[in-house]
Structures are given as C-alpha cells and as structure tokens.
Amino acid sequence: MPLQLNLLHEEILQHRQRQRDPLKLSLYAAIALGALLMLNYLWTGYRVLQGKSRLNSIQAEWNKIEPKVTAAQKRADELNGIIGTTNALDGYIETRFYWATFLEKVAHCVTPNIQITSLEGVIEDDKGLVTATLDGVAGGREPRSVAEDFRQMLLEQVGKEQPTVKVEFKTLEDLDTTVAVGGSNETTAHFVVTVGMEPFPKAATPAPTEHKARPKKEES
Amino acid sequence: MNKEQVKKLFLGGLGLIALLYVYFSFFLGPLNKSRDAVQAKIKDLQTKISTSKAEISKAAKLEETAHSATVRYDALRALSPEGAPIAWFPPRMKTFLSTHQIDKGTTRLETNSACKEKELADWSRYLWIIDLPQADFESLGNAIAQLENTNPLLSIKKLRIYAATDDPELQKAVFTAATIIYKK
Numbered sequence: 001m002p003l004q005l006n007l008l009h010e011e012i013l014q015h016r017q018r019q020r021d022p023l024k025l026s027l028y029a030a031i032a033l034g035a036l037l038m039l040n041y042l043w044t045g046y047r048v049l050q051g052k053s054r055l056n057s058i059q060a061e062w063n064k065i066e067p068k069v070t071a072a073q074k075r076a077d078e079l080n081g082i083i084g085t086t087n088a089l090d091g092y093i094e095t096r097f098y099w100a101t102f103l104e105k106v107a108h109c110v111t112p113n114i115q116i117t118s119l120e121g122v123i124e125d126d127k128g129l130v131t132a133t134l135d136g137v138a139g140g141r142e143p144r145s146v147a148e149d150f151r152q153m154l155l156e157q158v159g160k161e162q163p164t165v166k167v168e169f170k171t172l173e174d175l176d177t178t179v180a181v182g183g184s185n186e187t188t189a190h191f192v193v194t195v196g197m198e199p200f201p202k203a204a205t206p207a208p209t210e211h212k213a214r215p216k217k218e219e220s
Numbered sequence: 221m222n223k224e225q226v227k228k229l230f231l232g233g234l235g236l237i238a239l240l241y242v243y244f245s246f247f248l249g250p251l252n253k254s255r256d257a258v259q260a261k262i263k264d265l266q267t268k269i270s271t272s273k274a275e276i277s278k279a280a281k282l283e284e285t286a287h288s289a290t291v292r293y294d295a296l297r298a299l300s301p302e303g304a305p306i307a308w309f310p311p312r313m314k315t316f317l318s319t320h321q322i323d324k325g326t327t328r329l330e331t332n333s334a335c336k337e338k339e340l341a342d343w344s345r346y347l348w349i350i351d352l353p354q355a356d357f358e359s360l361g362n363a364i365a366q367l368e369n370t371n372p373l374l375s376i377k378k379l380r381i382y383a384a385t386d387d388p389e390l391q392k393a394v395f396t397a398a399t400i401i402y403k404k
Contacts, residue, residue: 055261117382123375
C-alpha cells in the first residue's frame with residue numbers, strides 16, 4: 001500500500017471542527033425552526049382570514065334570511081292561531097243541538113187528539129245533555145193509551161237520530177173535563193212527558209258531519 | 221465539547237424554550253383562538269340558516285294547508301259586524317223574525333263573557349233572551365230552522381213554547397240563544 005501524506009490534515013480538521021460547531025448547528029436549527037414556525041403562523045393566519053371571509057359571506061346570507069324567517073315565524077304563529085280558532089269554532093258549530101229538527105219530530109207525533117200546551121227544552125252544556133218537557137192533554141175513549149201512543153211515537157221519531165233518547169212520563173192523570181174530537185165528546189188525560197238525550201257524548205265525540213236543521217212543515 | 225460550548229448550548233436551549241413559549245402564547249394562541257371563534261360563529265350561523273330555511277319552507281307549506289282554515293276563519297269573523305253587538309243583534313233579530321211573520325218580539329242581552337277556550341281569546345260569548353209573545357208554531361219552527369242554519373255561531377240553549385191564553389191559534393215563545401261574536 002503506497003504511503004499517502006496529507007499535508008492539509010490540520011486545515012481539514014479545523015474545517016471539520018468549524019462545520020461541527022454545535023453553536024453553529026444550533027443556530028441553523030433555530031433558523032429552520034423559526035422559519036417553520038413563521039410558515040405555520042402565516043398558514044394559520046391565512047386560514048383565519050379565509051374563515052373570516054367565509055363568516056362574512058355567511059353573515060350576509062343570514063342578514064338576508066333573518067327578516068324572512070322572522071316574518072315566516074310570525075305568520076306561522078298567526079296561522080296556527082287561526083287554525084286553532086277555526087277548529088274550536090268548528091267544534092262549537094258541530095256540537096250544536098238543532099231544536100228545529102226536534103220540533104219537527106214533535107209536530108209529526110202530535111195527532112188531532114193530542115194537544116201540547118207547553119214545551120220546554122234545555123241544553124246542559126257541562127253534561128252534554130238535552131232535556132225537553134212536553135205538557136199536554138190527550139183526548140179519546142182511552143186517553144191514557146192515546147198519551148202512551150204519543151210517547152211511543154215520540155220515542156221512535158226522536159230515536160231515529162238520537163239513539164240515546166229516553167222518553168218518559170212524568171205525569172199522567174185523568175181529567176174530569178171532556179173535549180169534542182171529530183164531533184164526539186171524549187174524556188181527557190193530562191200528561192207531562194220528559195225527553196232526555198245525549199246528542200254529543202263526552203267520551204266519544206262524533207266526527208264532524210253536515211247536520212242541517214230542516215224547517216218543519218206540520219203544525220201542532 | 222468544551223465548557224464554553226455547553227454553556228452556549230444550554231443558553232440556546234433556554235432561548236429556544238422562551239421562543240416557543242412566546243410563539244405559542246402570544247402569536248399562534250390568539251390566532252387559533254380567533255380561528256376557533258370564527259369557526260364557532262360559522263357553525264352557529266350555518267345551523268341558524270339551515271333551521272331558518274326549514275322554518276321558511278314549513279311556513280310556506282302551512283300557508284298552503286291553512287288556506288281553507290283562513291278562508292273559513294274570515295267567513296266566521298265576517299258574521300260579526302262592526303260595532304257593539306247590543307246595537308246590531310236585536311235589530312237584526314227583529315228584521316229576521318218579521319220575515320217569518322213574527323212581528324212582535326223583543327231581544328235583550330242576558331249576559332256576555334269572554335270565551336273560556338284560549339283559542340277563542342278574541343271572541344266573546346253573548347246570551348240573548350228572545351221573547352215572542354205571539355207566534356204561530358209553524359212560523360216559529362221555520363224561523364228557528366233558518367236561524368240555526370244561517371247562523372253557525374248561534375246555539376239555542378233554552379226554549380219554551382206555551383199556549384197563549386188569549387188566542388188559541390198563537391203560542392208564546394221564549395228562547396235563550398248563545399252567540400259567539402268576534403271582538404272588534
């Protein structure tokens with residue numbers, strides 16, 4: 001192996017030592033780290049600016065929408081109020097009791113030998129009950145059976161629309177007076193009939209239906 | 221490494237720690253805070269916008285579905301004319317009854333009160349007593365039928381028909397009608 005002489009040995013060593021100087025290396029590392037941190041800072045700053053610009057555009061969109069949504073909320077509240085009121089009024093309308101229909105039924109049941117002298121009807125809203133009291137006079141050979149026929153006919157007529165109806169005698173008594181019916185004198189009986197019905201039971205409210213009262217045609 | 225260098229390194233290390241602390245606390249920290257705040261605001265606004273859009277479309281749908289209710293509500297409200305009910309209801313009843321050949325009749329107010337239902341806060345309930353001293357049963361029946369059919373917010377609560385002693389052809393009638401009237 002040939003002998004090699006390195007005459008620059010010391011110079012190279014010094015150069016290497018200079019290169020490996022920890023202070024210098026730390027300085028480089030610090031500069032690199034500083035650059036990285038600066039880049040990171042700039043990048044973060046850029047993202048913040050980007051976010052702010054996005055926020056501005058969203059804020060502008062919100063500013064456009066906000067009056068609309070406020071108006072929409074107000075209108076929705078108003079409409080819900082209207083719907084609620086209309087439903088409540090419809091409920092009131094649908095649960096009305098039509099007296100004209102009832103009077104028509106009564107008129108159908110009154111035969112020539114029956115005279116109604118008084119009719120009194122009451123609606124008890126809290127109980128959902130309708131009661132009517134009919135005071136009258138029945139004339140005939142057997143006035144009590146005439147009154148009973150009237151009661152049964154009334155039960156049948158009213159019961160067609162009101163299955164819960166109850167028609168009962170409150171009073172039925174013979175009278176001393178006689179009346180002329182069809183040219184002959186007949187004995188009379190005084191009666192009081194009560195009609196009780198529950199057209200709109202509280203437990204099961206019926207579905208809304210078109211229930212119109214009809215004008216009565218017959219006279220009692 | 222000699223002692224001088226170790227000292228320099230140590231000082232350098234301390235300087236680095238101080239630099240990092242300053243960087244993260246006074247530079248990057250506020251920036252990140254600001255970014256987080258912006259993000260939170262964006263998220264908040266986006267949520268608001270999406271719920272608002274949903275609410276706007278819901279209101280538009282409600283507007284469509286409530287059309288019939290609105291029309292009906294306006295129609296029911298139109299049944300209550302301007303002015304105090306005591307001023308217009310009795311004359312209206314008088315005119316109505318006279319069209320059914322019932323000329324004698326008085327209408328008086330019994331009570332009036334606010335409706336109990338919260339949906340009907342703008343409506344009042346009036347109770348009227350209608351006294352008809354001379355009425356033919358058939359005319360009365362027709363009048364009641366038309367009254368019930370043409371006045372959906374009127375309901376007869378009490379009814380009394382009895383024979384008039386002076387004229388057997390005519391009856392006396394008294395009825396109590398409840399009406400729901402819009403408060404103007």
